[in-house]
Amino acid sequence: MKFGFDELFFSRTDSRGKIKSGNTVFQRVSQYSWDELLGKPHNTxxxxxxxxxVFWLLWDQIRKGLPIGAYVKNSSKNGQYYWVYAIVTPIENGYLSVRLKPSSAVFEGAQEQYQALLQAESDGDLTPAKSAEILLASLNRLGFRNYQSFMTQGLISEILARDRMLSVETLSTVRFFHELLLESGKLLETATRVTETYHSFRFVPLNLIIQAGQLGNTGAAIGTISNNYSLLAEEIRLGLDGFFEAAKKVSDTICEGAFLLSTSIIQQEIAEVFAGEAKTSEIDHACEMAHLDRQRGLYAARAVENLVNIQRELEEFARGAAEIKRLTLGLAAIRIMGKVEAGRLANSVLNDLITDLETFQQTLSTGMTEILSLNSALWQHTGQLLDAYGDDTKVAAA
Ligand SMILES: Cc1cc2nc3c(=O)[nH]c(=O)nc-3n(C[C@H](O)[C@H](O)[C@H](O)COP(=O)(O)O)c2cc1C
Known part of the structure; x- marks a missing residue:
């Protein structure tokens, strides 16, 4: 069933998913008359x-009062099909779904996932909840940390792809959020690598202490040095746990912000589209317009609130990163003392262990330098985003 990239459509339902209203594109594409749609369940x-x-996930989210984005294949009355990317949000006494035509690479991936999931459902007699679990696991394997990350990257990619199709310049806020998503992904990757490095080297200081003990009095100095190293390494471990959680929070908040902002942009556009559509007797135009306007205002306000949260999370994260960097420098000083002492004792096992410490130190230090530079890039882009947001909202309000 045909509809263009320039067309957006919506439907509004009651709290059980019965269709209350929609716009003319929704009705046209479905090929049902308004009489056949209004008051009917959305599974029509x-x-x-x-x-x-997929529907299990959709209902699970919206019943919790949360928005969700999903790729959905629909059937029109004469049996043709059409794909949409739908943004479903809770609204007064029900839900609102705004849809656009998808074409991005994320959409291609989603179609493959759906085919595999449909097969798994028919092979395994799965409950919908189990099927949703399998979908999440396969999205994980594709590199999406959770469903939120998938739906956000999907929505941003669809907006970028659609703008390209329509030869329209993408709003700078969307472009900056796209950058932020990529950078926060790299931040998480680096934070994971640094944390894993810690774990793979965690027994080295202990082995040093054991070696020093075996050396008796001659190993006393190296024993003390190793003890100090262990204590500092333990502090780093505690710091890394908090630091990793902070990196995840930064990433989640950026993801949420990107979704809220994109949602508010699409809601803004559907309100404009609907305002320009011919009125039909079956739909109370003024009432629907009021619903769309409220929703657009709500999500625009949420997007602004989220920007402030991103800045707060980034600050918290930068503090944690600076603290780990400081502890890493202390570790370097102790390690050098250990190296001198191991050299003096000319013990090859000790020397090997000190070399391990050097590798650990080096990886930690490089990782932290990368993280701090990613953090400052994130800062810079959030600042640009705030400026651009002011400009885009001025455009939207004009
Ligand atoms: C606002 C809103 C919009 C929806 N849009 C669609 C849609 O476009 N296509 C669809 O198949 N289901 C849609 N659903 C989900 C349906 O309510 C239903 O869960 C789904 O069609 C599966 O139906 P079934 O459980 O009877 O198989 C929507 C639900 C809501 C709340």
Whole structure:
């Protein structure tokens, strides 16, 4: 069923998913008359190729009062199909779904995942909840940390792809959020690498202490040095746990912000589209317009609030990173003392252990330098985003 990249459509339901209203594109694409749509459950347009796990996730989110984005294949009355990227949000006494035509690489990946999931559902007689679990696991394997990360990257990619199709310049806020998503992904990767390095070297200081003990009095100095190293390494471990959590928070908040902002942009556009559509007797135009306007305002305000949260999370994260960097420098000083002492004792086992410490130190130090530079890039882009946000909202308000 045909609809263009320039067309957006929406439907609004009650709290059980019965269709209350929509716009003319929604009705046209479905090929049902308004009489056949209004008051009917939304599964009227369900396509048999849609895995049940996707709808389970959708309802699970919206019943919690949370927004969700999902790729959905629908069926029109004469049996043709059409794909949409739908943003479903809770609204007064029900839910609102705004849809756009998808075409990005994320969409291609989603279609493959759905096919595999549909097969798994028919092979395994899965419950919808189990099917949703399998979908999350396969998204994980594709590199998406959770469903939120998948739906956000999907939405941003669809907006970028759609703007390209329509030869429209993408709003700078969307472009900056796209950058932020990429950078926060790298930040998490580096934070994971640094944390894993710590774990793979965690027994070295202990082995040094054991070696020093075996050397008796001659090993006393190296024993003390190793003890100090162990204590500092333990402090780093505690710091790294908090630091990793902070990196995840930064990433989650950026993801949430990107979704809220993109949602508010699409909601803004559907309000404009609907305002320009011919009125039909079946739909109370003024009432729908008020719903769309409220929703657009709500999500724009949430997006602004989120920017402030991102800055707070980044500050917290930068503090943790600076503290680890400081502890790493202390570690370097102790390690040098150990190296001198091991050299004096000319003990090859000690020397090997000190070399391990050097590798550990080096990886930690390089990782922290990368993290601090990513952090400052994130700072810079958040600042640009705040400026751009002011500009884009001025455009939207004009
Ligand atoms: C606002 C809103 C919009 C929805 N849009 C669609 C849609 O476009 N296509 C669809 O198949 N299901 C849609 N659903 C989900 C349906 O309510 C239903 O869960 C789904 O069609 C699966 O139906 P089934 O459980 O009877 O198989 C929507 C739900 C809500 C709340």
């Amino acid at each position: 347009i369900r396509h048999k190729d849609m895995p049940r796990g």
